[in-house]
Amino acid sequence: MKTLGLTLALVSLAFCVGCGTSNNNGGPPPTGNFSNASLSGQYAYQLAGEDLFNGVEFREIGSFTADGAGHITGGSDDFVDGSLGVASTTILNTSTYSISNDGTATVFLNFSDTSAITLAMTLQSTSKAYLVEADTFATGAGVAEKQTAAAFSAPPSGTFVFRMHTTNGAFTSAGSTGNVGVLTIAGGVVTSGSEDVSDGGAAGSLTLTAGLFNTPDGNGRATGSLTDSSPATSSFIYYVVDANNIRFLSEDIGILGLGRAEKQTGAPFSNASLSGNYAFGGNGDTPTSIGNLRAVGQFDAMGDGTISSGALDAAVDGTTASNVAITGTYSNVDSTTGRTAVTLTGGVLTNEVVYLVSPSRAFFLVTDAGAVAEGSADLQSSSSFTNASMNGQFAFLMDGFNSSFFIDRVATLNWDGAGNLSLNELVNASGTINVPGPLSGTYSVGSNGRTTGTISTVSNNMVFYLVSGSKAYILQNDASTEIDGITELQQ
Secondary structure, three states: OOEEOOOOOOHHHHOOOOOOOOOOOOOOOOOOOOOHHHOEEEEEEEEEEEEOOOOEEEEEEEEEEEEOOOEEEEEEEEEEEOOOOOEEEEEOOOEEEEEOOOOEEEEEEEEOOOEEEEEEEEEEEOOEEEEEEOEOOEEEEEEEEEOOHHHHOOOOOEEEEEEEEEEOOOOOHHHEEEEEEEEEEEOOEEEEEEEEEEEOOEEEEEEEEEEEEOOOOOOOEEEEEEEEOOOEEEEEEEEEEEOOEEEEEEOOOOOEEEEEEEEOOOOOOOHHHOEEEEEEEEEEEOOOOOOOEEEEEEEEEEOOOEEEEEEEEEEEOOEEEEEEEOEEEEOOOOOOOOEEEEEEEOOOOOEEEEEEEEOOEEEEEEOOOOOEEEEEEEEOOOOOOOHHHOEEEEEEEEEEEEOOOEEEEEEEEEEEOOOEEEEEEEEEEOOEEEOOOOEEEEEEEOOOOEEEEEEOOOEEEEEEEEEEOOEEEEEEOOOOEEEEEEEEEOO
């Protein structure tokens, strides 16, 4: 969220407190070989959060250029707050950043409209960083990804699977829409496509009848539109990450929406394309409130239309479900689009539509009545995990809320391979910034990748579903809490 005035200049110092120290009783202390040189080039970013000053939600997307020496030399930013339209500004070359050796960082962005924001980040690599807003007037979380400038010369081309979540500010599923689908772009024109839509909890399938992707500028930014068979036309701003990845912001007045698209591979598809063990994470809205559904889990797809086993943890309207056994079925996977409908038994989520990005990755839309939620699923690297599977320093991001505060945290999380954790986090709790220093914890990995954890002063009910020894979906499974996230091994 952007506002006039000074940024929180002390954050860059605060986030480094404890970096490289060992005053904890958990896993190893934070270390690393990151520096200002680790952030170099153009990066597209997305943020979603709460404007605490005006009491409304915001969405933000943009691109900044880092020089590898602590300076942001330019970029562009698009921001929508509450029911207002998109405000577009440029990023000034007075913007700066500072990176500690463990990959924790602070970015100060100054804009041409005289507003400014502070971002606390943890680098997963030189190509990706997780971030939260570290200001007193807003909370929010997102990701920054290194762009490939060569992909800006023309509109994206090929077949992409996309997901998008929008809300009109009603703060319930009645004001929300979830879209998951597939589209093919050639010469900037959408030549074919289909999508499934959950609109206030009423789900349906639509054909994409028209669409346009204009040519990006030097920041990878452009505008576009999609028309479906309902009929309805939506407008958006998009940023190119690279030839395989696009990020979206809704441009329609009164609509808050972010999305992503990833190039599809693996066609023609069949039931055998959905085969193996998958970990997943998703979130969305319920009739009670925006963000009141968070779920993580794992399932075993047999490649023949059946799901033989799985487990799910969820927080829905503040009520938790823990390690719920699930089974299910899925209908014939469409050979062209990679679409299939999934029915689960025994879990909180019953009906989903899944579009395969590839046989190892998928986007899904929850089609249960009253819920508007989407997520991602990834093929697990193993069918048998142990504590030793998790060893090393990870970038860590969580966001959501509890009964008292909006909560966003970005951190390094250290696993020692033997059941001990150490978390070095920055937390924004409804505008109060806290950097407590390394926090100790423990973890226990189940063979299916479901991992339970305890982190001092954070939660005794952390749940991780491992994609591999380098990535996991996270849920803070506490009562009256809706907080989820992701963690990835630093590289």
